[in-house]
Amino acid sequence: MRPKTYDLDVADESLTGFASNVTGAAFVLTATAPSDGLAHQVSIRNDSANNHSGKTVTLVGTDADGKALTEVVTGPTGNATVESAGYFKTLTSATPSSTIGADTFDIGWVDEVASQTIPIDWRSDAQAAIHVDVTGTLNFTVQQTFGPIQQPVTRKPQQDNAWTDITALASKTADTAGQATPGATAIRILYNSYSSGAELQMYVSQPARS
Numbered sequence: 001m002r003p004k005t006y007d008l009d010v011a012d013e014s015l016t017g018f019a020s021n022v023t024g025a026a027f028v029l030t031a032t033a034p035s036d037g038l039a040h041q042v043s044i045r046n047d048s049a050n051n052h053s054g055k056t057v058t059l060v061g062t063d064a065d066g067k068a069l070t071e072v073v074t075g076p077t078g079n080a081t082v083e084s085a086g087y088f089k090t091l092t093s094a095t096p097s098s099t100i101g102a103d104t105f106d107i108g109w110v111d112e113v114a115s116q117t118i119p120i121d122w123r124s125d126a127q128a129a130i131h132v133d134v135t136g137t138l139n140f141t142v143q144q145t146f147g148p149i150q151q152p153v154t155r156k157p158q159q160d161n162a163w164t165d166i167t168a169l170a171s172k173t174a175d176t177a178g179q180a181t182p183g184a185t186a187i188r189i190l191y192n193s194y195s196s197g198a199e200l201q202m203y204v205s206q207p208a209r210s
Contacts, residue, residue: 017108
């Protein structure tokens with residue numbers, strides 16, 4: 001593959017980014033995506049002291065690659081916040097399993113972010129070389145997968161692949177270089193946390209197969 005650069009300039013965390021003070025039995029979102037075009041984990045914050053952990057909220061949207069993604073999240077306890085496991089590039093609906101009455105929830109995005117899936121040549125004799133350049137305060141991890149990634153847009157969300165950390169590029173906070181394992185089909189980069197204004201660039205290169 002030719003050398004490529006990936007620039008991830010994330011939007012600030014916003015616990016009310018998708019909606020503020022949703023209530024009752026049907027939640028109405030006021031936005032469907034963060035402004036950065038990246039996939040964030042979704043947060044649901046309970047504004048009341050009442051426990052809603054016996055309920056669920058079904059999140060529907062798309063993942064980092066634009067593929068359909070649905071996740072059922074357990075509701076929050078009193079004055080608590082829960083987060084999705086999946087990374088949502090868009091969120092089109094959030095539906096509670098039953099009414100929360102007069103209580104209110106805030107729905108937004110947090111500081112865990114996933115890039116799109118980046119294919120690499122699993123047949124190449126050479127490993128994909130990866131360098132990450134950090135600006136500001138953030139924590140990142142580069143992961144790899146050996147699973148099939150060329151799927152129709154309606155199938156195989158990113159999170160359904162088995163992803164493993166590249167050890168040399170796991171939980172790093174400064175400029176770091178490493179390599180993917182031979183045979184890996186793709187990589188992705190995760191923000192584990194970040195401060196406002198932080199960003200990174202990832203450079204990926206891999207010699208052509210012999």
